[in-house]
Amino acid sequence: MRSNFCQRMVRHPIFDQAAVIVIVINAVLIGVELSHGSPEITFIQQSIILFFVVELIIRFLGRESYKEYFTDGWNYFDIFIVTVSLIPEAAVSGADVSVLRALRVLRVFRALRAIEELRLITTVLLKSIKSLVYSGALFFIFMYVYAVVGVSMFRNPSYAVSPNAELNPTQPDPYGDLGEAMFSLFRILTGEDWTDLRYNLLQVHSDLSGWVTFYHVSWMVVSGFLLINLVVGAVINNYDKAIEEAHKQDEDRKAEMARREEEDD
Incomplete structure (x- = not known):
């Protein structure tokens, strides 16, 4: 008891x-x-x-x-x-x-x-783990494919630090290997001077200017809009479900409290 x-x-x-x-x-x-x-x-x-x-x-x-x-x-x-x-x-x-x-x-x-609001958000994130794992796997697949394409097309030992700089072989080639290529793609996703990265590549690969532009713009569209929105959509969907469950639990709790008060009386 x-x-x-x-x-x-x-x-x-x-x-x-x-x-x-x-x-x-x-x-x-x-x-x-x-x-x-x-x-x-x-x-x-x-x-x-x-x-x-x-x-x-x-x-x-x-x-x-x-x-x-x-x-x-x-x-x-x-x-x-x-x-x-x-x-x-x-x-x-x-x-x-x-x-x-x-x-x-x-x-x-x-x-x-x-705090109820924080508890709800935490619950949503926990319920979204499965969806986030699959979304992350899809994101990694796209990044891997783009990285392989980037290394195959744009690898060059000489790389300009800025659009007006001389070619500097001491700087890492953004597409020199798979790891550098994936890091460069992540950099593009965050929006950190990705246009400078494109301009620098155009100096080295002037014969591939169209492909350089298409490659970077398409990656921005795929990663920054489609894949990120896929993750956001999964979280919002679970948020709606969590809200419904929270309302149902609140109603059940109120009904249970009313029943106990009647029993106490």
Whole structure:
């Protein structure tokens, strides 16, 4: 039989609001402590850890059953974060203490569970992993094909650094090998001076000016518009599904709370 007191606490909106406030305070103090450490801040940090432990226990006791608690993946996330947060507090000396204390920043990730909007976004990203993997595989295939074509057509040991520069053989050829070609394609995707890259190639491959232009513009269209929009579309589709599931869960939760209130009366 679970604790009625803990159940009432978990259901109360102030409980979640208090958790969010403590998480925000903790995040601010982690940054402040890096530059202005003091015994007072350390004490507050330790008090926050104690709050997190008590909160974890209350959430556990506030569920109807053990099964209900452990079927929620966010509870595993909380247990992991709180457990990791306790490790640096237990370490008092040694060369690795500073490394362990860096783990305290993981507490900030508790905001992903405490703030509903962040929890929804995180859920969407997790649900999108499968789609993102397939989209990433498709993106890699296109990049690989373009890289092979680029090396085959544009490889040259002499490469100009800028449109007005002399050919400089000490600079890496953007299509000298497969790795450089894929990096150049990624550079084009980010939009980082990709027109300079084209102009430099035109100096070296003046006889292939049409192919140089077609190659780079087509890659911008394929990668920057088609493939990226494919990823965005997959995320948006999962976002719509997550919104529907969240609304359904909210309605079920309200119905369950109303039923319990009737039983209490």
